[in-house]
Amino acid sequence: MRNVRCSCAITYAYGRARRQVERENINCFQYPTYSSPFSSLSQRFPTPAYSATMSYLLTNCTIYSGTTVLHDHAVLIKGSHVAAIVPEVAAHADIDRVDGRGCNVSPGFIDLQIYGGGGALFSVDPTVESLQKLQAYVRRHGTTSFQATMPTNSPEMMREALQAGHDYQQAGYPSLLGIHLEGPYINPVKKGAHQEEFIQQPATDAVAELLTIGKGALRMMTLAPEVTTPEIVALLRRAGVVLSAGHSNATYAQGAAAFKGGFTTATHLFNAMSALESRAPGLVGAIYDADSAHASIIADGVHCDFAAVRISHKMLGKRLFLITDAVEAGTHGAYRFRRAENRFVDENGTLAGSALSMMDAVRNCVQEVRLPLEEALRMATLYPAQVLALDDELGLIQPGYRADLCLFNADYEVQGTVLAGELVWNG
Template identity: 55%
Template sequence: MHYLLTNCQVYTSAEVLDDHAVLVEDQQITALVPQVQLPAGVRQIDGRGLCLCPGLIDLQLYGGGGSAFGLAPSPAALAQLRSHTLRHGTTSFLPTVPTNAPAVVDRAISAIRQVLPSMPGLLGLHLEGPYISAEKRGVHPTEFIEAPTPSGLHDLLERSKGVLRLLTVAPEVLGPDELSVLRASPIVLSAGHSNASYEQGMEAFAQGFTAATHLFNAMSPLTSRAPGLVGAIYDDASVCASIVADGRHCAYASVRISKRVLGERLFLISDATAASAEGAYYFQPQEDYFVDAEGKLAGSGLTLLQAVRNCVHHVGLPLAESLRMATLYPARVLGLHHQLGCIAPGYQADLCLFDAAFNVHATVLQGQLHWHIASE
């Protein structure tokens, strides 16, 4: 596999290039070539004047495209979710399972372990719970919330070894022994569904938590006398925070203010789910989001590129920076920013081609080009 992707505006993550082509060899990007210096004898693929960016990276989604993997996990649901994300420009993703019965979590671990070697772009598993605050549980069922113990954590880490990449946990429910167990593992710790005080949040970030889950939602707020977990996220110099830019999980003005405070530490997730009427969760679709049986907000209907669009159209951010929030910055959270999230020599050839209306025309996954919209 050896080709030049030409005639597109290239958002590399570092700069925006016109009149350049991307040289792909096998699964890697090997060069960015000025249009006037294209090498002879290499197959050229017309990018149709579209925008080209790194493949999007979604670190939190439960479902989409009819798949409710996070609620009813199976290899088939995972394959359906992979197809949906790829169609919408997301090349790398972390399927997410919220607080649920241990048997459901085990089915998710098993499905991902089974599929992981043969599914490009599958990064592992994000567990959102069960070690969360009952006060900030959102729609997570109370009966499945667990108090962490060293033995319980050892068991979870052993069962999910090689699969679990990110764990959302309320830091205030951890004691020193539990935190020590988690810190000894390679997983990324993300503070979320938490009623932590400002002091507890800052201590968690000093003790190994490097991320926070869906800023503002299901966490102690920033107030004048109690800065809460939101205040700790703002005040810490290094923690990264995800945000759901759909105008429903938080106001666009809150996204804009947070971006000014956090800069490159703020990244996008879709938080996307699908309708479900079985098991512990009952999700009903609304206009562009989901609610539970009580009408409580339960997830988004976003794709990650729609979140990018919202950052441009409603938050007022430049397109190049909005794209970095869905590519380079989430890659950093998992320590993958030397291979994903950029268009540069040596990076994996994961790419997304989209038009001015944010319609995805094609994706490239490990060098393989998939057209989704035929040439007119």
């Protein structure tokens, strides 16, 4: 065993068996090439067969497993999954090692609402190529799983988004959890930056068509409870789609009924929803009062004050999770955004999305909201996994879970991203 030293954050001890695997004929998309100690190898995403040959220890790091914080321990990765967490002194000397260089290690981040990044804006270009760029972008920021999001748009664009999501998943990319359709069944009063011309009244036939086109790619849908019919709710639930209340002017009673009738989460708490008032608790009040409803929140200090994040965490606890709501600048299509300091706005100056990464959101929750780091990390990992009922395989570092990891330093800079046991970003 030999260590290859480099200026990067991670030092890798190469394994003999891994080096023998032929990867030239992998049938998948080509990723952008980054400078790393792996540059002599193909930058293509590994097939499951390749991952199955891997076995190594991640050492010299502080492990935030999601249930505890461990020092002087190592993560044993076999194939694409975590096999064990062991004391470093008890680790076998003949196992290949990755030196974490003193980094913090958490589960890979899970972003359930992102529109664009890395030069791609899925909202206006819903293609496999956009998903490829978006995936490469989020990996640089520690995110290993995401839902590409399409806001209220034309029926054609909605269909294209679902088809692209289906095609991408069929190609074998585990990062894309599915497509999040944010609309078109929303309340015009709370449309925010959504294009009113594309807002529709719910129609069972139209929803059935989306489900057919997506072939399982439709994972989440944001709807306004007050404009949604029980038939639509039942149809989406039967298809396994997670229903999220958002862009809604629902009364408290309408919101409470929605959370009892099939809605399990809410989209960007406070933004584009009826507020909590003394005589009209609104959708925010219904979210707070529900026993099991989750809610996403954008912790950038722009979409909502950090004090509002802190108060909401006190109210919701593990039901509050982080999203980025990130967009990319664009000058064509229905959604044209420009960056305005730490946010994106549309042509009318309406707040349209964030310039946030998930690592930024975690840092803000620690430094501004004043939450413990381990809890901020759970808001970006375990809690979103629970929303999609994937918390038996994602969101924790423990035996049997997929080896999705984020390595970051004390300055909240991502130093490495591991997906299914494979280093896919080396900072």
